[in-house]
């Protein structure tokens with residue numbers, strides 16, 4: 001059976017439960033966090049609950065601080081047929097930016113996927129103006145592959161983006 005509990009130095013990563021909805025809304029309802037995310041800005045805690053319900057068996061993890069139990073963000077590792085690789089994605093509550101958390105969880109998610117679901121090839125993309133995300137990827141060993149684009153799910157905005165890949169033997 002798949003082990004969906006990950007421990008890092010400062011965090012526990014685990015699947016989301018409905019009780020996390022208030023914490024999710026803190027970032028999913030924040031326009032600054034949502035700026036480069038494809039999903040629509042959440043308008044209510046109810047919308048966060050609906051999102052959690054929709055996750056099913058997707059490899060989406062929330063990030064909980066060990067010292068307080070506070071849920072500060074979430075991220076996913078999702079297989080993409082088109083790329084033949086696992087896409088890494090993440091977003092964090094703005095109060096917890098620039099403390100190394102995204103790098104810590106990304107490294108842990110990659111290691112988890114390597115050990116538990118046989119992932120060897122990974123990719124990620126970031127809007128060219130989202131420098132923070134690019135820095136996280138580089139710190140995790142990703143290398144620039146090519147330029148491209150992605151859009152919000154509702155097609156309201158198209159982003160010029162950089163695509164990165166990582167291969168592990």
Ligand SMILES: CC(C)(COP(=O)(O)OP(=O)(O)OC[C@H]1O[C@@H](n2cnc3c(N)ncnc32)[C@H](O)[C@@H]1OP(=O)(O)O)[C@@H](O)C(=O)NCCC(=O)NCCS
Pocket residue numbers: 032033034036037090091092093096097098099100101102103104125126127130131132133135136139
């Ligand atoms: C992108 C995001 C997850 C980064 O999280 P974080 O926890 O602040 O990242 P880290 O602290 O691990 O920082 C990684 C590196 O990026 C740098 N960095 C962080 N924020 C930065 C910023 N705004 N501009 C430039 N560099 C930045 C850090 O300094 C660090 O490098 P260093 O160790 O050499 O100093 C966070 O900003 C976020 O949630 N943004 C909104 C959602 C989003 O855009 N997700 C990605 C979509 S592709």
